[in-house]
Amino acid sequence: MSGSYEVSIGITTHMGVNATDWIAQNSDSLGAKSVWIGEDIALGQETFVLTAATLLQSKKTRVGTGIIPVTVHNISTLARVGVTLDEIGAGRFAFGFGIGGIQDLEKHGIHIKKPVSELRESVKILRRLWAGETVDSSSELFSLRGFGLGQSSPVNIPVFLGVRGPQMLKLVGTIADGVILSGPFDYLRNAIKMVDAAANQAGRNKDDIEKVVWVPTIPTFKGIQEKVARRVVALVIADTPDAVLDMLTVDRNKVNKIRETVAASSPKEGGKFVDDELLDVFSISGTKEHMVNRFEDIAGIGATEIVLGPPFSGDWREALIDIFAEVDSRRGGR
């Protein structure tokens, strides 16, 4: 049984301007709830300019960062960016952030001792700054002394956290406006339960927390090469923490082999070890009908929004149009 859900589009900074512009310009007419923008650290387009450009080229769609690693930006910059994008988007901006992907952080030599505490503090500090407070605070990630934004009125920016592990999911239930989840179906079910339980415990209504699910969506019905799909899944597996894998029944030997190959060589090489079972567990692929069936399954466990893509390969523009149309047709057209 499926719950009510929205469909959105996910893009990353590593994509080219032509592709991201097309998505920004067509997001309204496609009926996307949001465009979420993931930052590949130090790669491709600059996240905040890309976010601004996406807001400027759309009129109705919510545009969110999904996610920004707080570990690579000064927190004063994040606070200023939040205010600026909120103003550019006239309230359509959502700020998604997290600690960052394991592979990405390791590659850049970033090690955080207490990621949960750091993320909690970052959210608190950003909200205080957006509320107009002058802040004195320091942590592993930042140090502010008498810093305030000095804006004329407080701003209220929705905060989404891109997280994985149980402690982080509890944090979402306690303080966030939404969560951006990624992982196999069994994991998603557990994760949403954890967020809801933490919300209840904190005296919040669980329905006030948006659950955005972003897993690789691979529409093989429009010419996307399956090796691309396998490469993406290899990367996803390499980036999946043990805490998430512990919730699954997948063959850990196969998973470990892929992780080792990605670390030692490349996602392309790792992709050679991704079989059909793993492809299905870690991605949503196949025909548009099958994909939308999977969306409905995910909505049935409490997801409020499903994000399409990347990888954008093959005739992905047509694929996006077809998938949105399929969702629309099942709702009797809107």
Next chain:
Amino acid sequence: MRWGVALNVRETITETLQKAEHADRGGIDQVWITDFPALRYAPTVAAAIAERTKSCRIGVGLVSPLLYSSTQIVQFMSTLADSYGERFDLLLGPGDKLALARVGISYSSKIMVEKTTSALMEIKQRISEAGHSCSVFLGAQGPVMIKAALKADGVLLNYSDLEMIEWALNQIKNEIPAGFQLGLFPPTYVGDCQDFLSNESISYSAAMVAIGLSRVVSNSFGFQNRLQTARGLMKEHGQMRMDVVNSLGSEFLQRFAFCGTSEQLHVYMKALEKMGFTSIVFGPPQGIRQHGVEILVNAKSIYYAD
């Protein structure tokens, strides 16, 4: 001579966009989008301005390489150019030492200069390798920065007073490469300047420049004693206040800003052109004022009609 105006100091995005459109339509050659400690993140404001304007160049900065990595700076300049065309320039500088300390970035002045000049080389090279025609300027005041700016595409000198400008130019006399863009970035107020001190918008801006004056410059002009008292007061308050301004005095402060009528601006611009300047950025408070951009548009049209 390229005329520019600094925006995004504390205006809302809507106000900044209106001013940028007015500047664009009125023939102002370039709008510069200031960054930290301004509230709004300059590269995103630059994107919004690019959407709404047609021909003016858009400068991003002053941007501090101490606050952003070289990679991020190259990324935002490249993304702007890829998305909106080759209309963008970059101004680098160490930034406001006190403001940076508030966000956890604290270095000696010497290290700040070293880090900025080393970032300049990397950023300039990487922007060029990416195939963008973005000019990289260095904001400079002290001799070390002025000399370092020769490795950039241009300099924006943080001076106003003609005698001091001449002193700054003497630091690099005979070394200026062909095609180098010589520019100035003075606090500006075009209008009635009879009572300079009580005009807080310009007197505060001038006082900020004076207080931040490099040691070498203040020694060269014998300003140390006068600045010592003001710096002490500034440290005590942690921000600019009227008593700091008063301690510096009107006559002294007017050396750190252009404040005068359109006619006086005309004379000033002629003098700058004669000295070899190719661009000027009219700094705050001119762009913050309600009709500041209109005043500049009129002044420019009169200047070139002459």
